[in-house]
Amino acid sequence: MRAIVIEDDIDIQQQIVTRLKSEGFAVDSADNGDEGLYLMQEFPADVAIVDLGLPRMSGLEVIKRIRERGNKVPILILTARGRWQDKVEGLDAGADDYLVKPFHHEEMMARIRVLIRRASGWSDSRILCAPVTLDTATQRTYVDEREVDLTAFEYKVLEYLMLHAGEVISKSVLTEHLYDDESDNDSNVIEVFIRRLRQKLDPAEDLKPIETLRGRGYRFTLKRVEQH
Amino acid sequence: MKSIKSRLTLVSMVVLVIFMVLTAVALERAVVERALQAEEDGLQLLIYSLLAAVNRDADGLEITVSADRLFEPDLITRNSGLYALLYDRDNREIWRSRSITIGFPAIAPGELGEWQFETTQHLATPYFRLGFALQWPDSNNKLRRYDVVVWRNAVDYFEQLNRFRQTLWAWLIVTTLLLLVVMYLVTRWSLRPLQKIGLEVKAIEDQRQTGFEQQYPSEIAPLTENLNILLKREQYQRQRYRNAMDDLAHSLKTPLAVLTGLGDQLQLEQSQIETLREQTDRMNQIVSYQLQKASSVAEMSISKPVDLIAIIEKLLSALEKVYREKQVRVERSLPATMALRMDEGDCLEIVGNLLDNAFKYGNSRISVLVEMDEMSRSINMVVEDDGEGLEDKEIEQILNRGTRLDEATEGQGIGLAVVADIVDSYSIELGFGRGKLGGLQVSLKFQKS
Numbered sequence: 079m080r081a082i083v084i085e086d087d088i089d090i091q092q093q094i095v096t097r098l099k100s101e102g103f104a105v106d107s108a109d110n111g112d113e114g115l116y117l118m119q120e121f122p123a124d125v126a127i128v129d130l131g132l133p134r135m136s137g138l139e140v141i142k143r144i145r146e147r148g149n150k151v152p153i154l155i156l157t158a159r160g161r162w163q164d165k166v167e168g169l170d171a172g173a174d175d176y177l178v179k180p181f182h183h184e185e186m187m188a189r190i191r192v193l194i195r196r197a198s199g200w201s202d203s204r205i206l207c208a209p210v211t212l213d214t215a216t217q218r219t220y221v222d223e224r225e226v227d228l229t230a231f232e233y234k235v236l237e238y239l240m241l242h243a244g245e246v247i248s249k250s251v252l253t254e255h256l257y258d259d260e261s262d263n264d265s266n267v268i269e270v271f272i273r274r275l276r277q278k279l280d281p282a283e284d285l286k287p288i289e290t291l292r293g294r295g296y297r298f299t300l301k302r303v304e305q306h
Numbered sequence: 307m308k309s310i311k312s313r314l315t316l317v318s319m320v321v322l323v324i325f326m327v328l329t330a331v332a333l334e335r336a337v338v339e340r341a342l343q344a345e346e347d348g349l350q351l352l353i354y355s356l357l358a359a360v361n362r363d364a365d366g367l368e369i370t371v372s373a374d375r376l377f378e379p380d381l382i383t384r385n386s387g388l389y390a391l392l393y394d395r396d397n398r399e400i401w402r403s404r405s406i407t408i409g410f411p412a413i414a415p416g417e418l419g420e421w422q423f424e425t426t427q428h429l430a431t432p433y434f435r436l437g438f439a440l441q442w443p444d445s446n447n448k449l450r451r452y453d454v455v456v457w458r459n460a461v462d463y464f465e466q467l468n469r470f471r472q473t474l475w476a477w478l479i480v481t482t483l484l485l486l487v488v489m490y491l492v493t494r495w496s497l498r499p500l501q502k503i504g505l506e507v508k509a510i511e512d513q514r515q516t517g518f519e520q521q522y523p524s525e526i527a528p529l530t531e532n533l534n535i536l537l538k539r540e541q542y543q544r545q546r547y548r549n550a551m552d553d554l555a556h557s558l559k560t561p562l563a564v565l566t567g568l569g570d571q572l573q574l575e576q577s578q579i580e581t582l583r584e585q586t587d588r589m590n591q592i593v594s595y596q597l598q599k600a601s602s603v604a605e606m607s608i609s610k611p612v613d614l615i616a617i618i619e620k621l622l623s624a625l626e627k628v629y630r631e632k633q634v635r636v637e638r639s640l641p642a643t644m645a646l647r648m649d650e651g652d653c654l655e656i657v658g659n660l661l662d663n664a665f666k667y668g669n670s671r672i673s674v675l676v677e678m679d680e681m682s683r684s685i686n687m688v689v690e691d692d693g694e695g696l697e698d699k700e701i702e703q704i705l706n707r708g709t710r711l712d713e714a715t716e717g718q719g720i721g722l723a724v725v726a727d728i729v730d731s732y733s734i735e736l737g738f739g740r741g742k743l744g745g746l747q748v749s750l751k752f753q754k755s
Contacts, residue, residue: 093567162658169624180563
């Protein structure tokens with residue numbers, strides 16, 4: 079998952095970035111509205127955390143502009159004042175949720191996970207493409223009732239594919255959303271992880287959950303099951 | 307004498323009445339004098355014509371008046387009211403006009419060539435009397451003195467005079483009354499701006515407007531303009547104070563956020579983390595509460611009404627976005643619009659907190675109702691959810707400013723405490739209960755402005 083953090087207070091920004099990275103996110107950050115807008119336009123992200131009171135360009139303006147361009151990235155706004163006026167303005171401008179400072183990081187992470195899931199059409203924290211279940215809250219994976227032991231990176235790959243189940247995800251998109259830096263961005267590594275995932279999820283090779291489309295990317299083929 | 311209006315009315319009334327009485331007296335006197343003069347002139351003329359009709363015999367001792375030369379028919383008509391008499395120097399009557407049927411007393415002879423005019427009573431009847439003494443030469447060319455006296459009945463004259471007086475006074479009284487009414491109206495009209503100022507001051511007091519908005523005449527305009535400047539300055543000061551409070555609380559929020567984040571990160575013992583969290587949460591709670599309080603502009607004057615329904619819809623669409631997962635069904639019972647005199651931020655704060663709580667604590671249904679109570683001229687708003695509801699004790703705790711009801715849910719206590727606080731400063735009635743949906747029911751009663 080790739081997140082963009084736009085927050086002018088460096089301490090808070092670093093805390094958020096650290097927390098996100100520890101949760102396996104690839105993170106870009108900016109400390110002003112101008113740069114934040116640039117990041118959001120140039121790098122596709124799965125979630126953006128935007129402070130409302132930013133120098134150079136207000137968070138509200140950043141959100142408005144990004145929405146004007148048709149960018150649908152889920153946006154979580156941070157507001158210090160916490161007045162409903164600010165919240166409503168932010169949500170009206172196109173934000174999806176808000177957090178009032180100060181906030182606990184668990185709360186922030188919970189909101190971010192909800193936003194990401196929601197953006198791919200999932201409403202529950204348990205993502206189910208029978209028989210594979212991904213519990214995004216606990217970051218555990220099950221095939222039927224059997225828990226599958228995945229490494230952090232394997233989990234990240236599977237989560238991204240399952241969130242976008244049914245869609246074709248190119249290798250470059252996958253690397254973009256999973257890697258922090260461009261330096262170790264080697265598409266061969268992705269292939270390795272895909273292979274390992276297939277072995278772990280489908281040792282008997284009868285499910286075939288991940289399909290390879292030559293020259294286009296991968297697709298998670300198992301059908302989404304909504305739990306409502 | 308408390309009011310300017312009654313002072314002006316009283317003074318103008320007294321002055322007007324005095325003026326009118328003096329005018330009437332002067333006018334009457336002028337008219338009477340003029341009339342008397344006219345009577346005297348008329349009698350003089352009569353005497354001249356009488357003298358012209360006098361015949362004397364050869365020796366000049368016998369004096370007669372030839373009736374055919376008298377062009378005053380009243381002297382010939384009996385009892386006409388006009389009588390003439392001629393006396394010799396011994397004051398013996400030597401001729402009387404034919405009109406005379408009663409006796410007239412002789413008068414004391416006057417100076418030669420002098421006119422003696424008087425108004426007198428004779429036999430209970432008013433008369434004008436004019437006497438004139440003259441000399442005629444007899445045959446010996448000796449001058450003999452004669453007195454001509456003319457009487458004219460003055461009953462008609464006095465009747466006319468009385469009629470004139472009555473008419474004069476009647477008209478004067480009518481005119482005076484009319485003028486009094488006009489003056490009263492003029493006073494009222496001139497003083498209306500002051501009344502308007504009074505109404506505007508009341509409106510400013512009631513926070514229905516921020517300053518004097520009406521146009522005033524040039525005498526009063528400087529006053530209202532200066533008052534407006536004063537009001538603006540005062541509002542500016544208050545705004546500055548609020549901004550200072552706001553900035554203070556706001557600037558405390560960032561370090562608090564850092565501390566909170568740190569508490570989440572540090573590899574501390576569980577108890578230490580808890581202490582850190584507890585303290586930062588408490589600080590946050592205090593700061594939040596003060597911040598909200600400082601931001602509440604209830605005491606500020608408000609001029610623009612807000613639409614409660616638009617605010618509710620705005621908040622509902624925002625909250626439906628935030629709580630999309632919960633799939634809450636919102637039952638609306640709302641009119642198309644509902645104007646409310648209130649600061650928009652405060653209104654958003656109250657309604658936002660109530661709706662947010664309903665979304666947060668409700669399971670799947672909430673209902674929002676707004677209605678106008680025509681009887682008490684108030685607007686009722688009721689928000690309900692199908693959650694657990696609150697015990698009386700819990701409600702009391704919440705209203706006890708800033709007490710946190712549920713540690714796990716961010717800002718709950720503060721939210722309702724803020725609502726209670728804003729509601730207080732607007733004198734809106736706030737009520738809690740258990741609604742038809744089974745959860746908490748919060749009702750607000752706004753007084754319609």
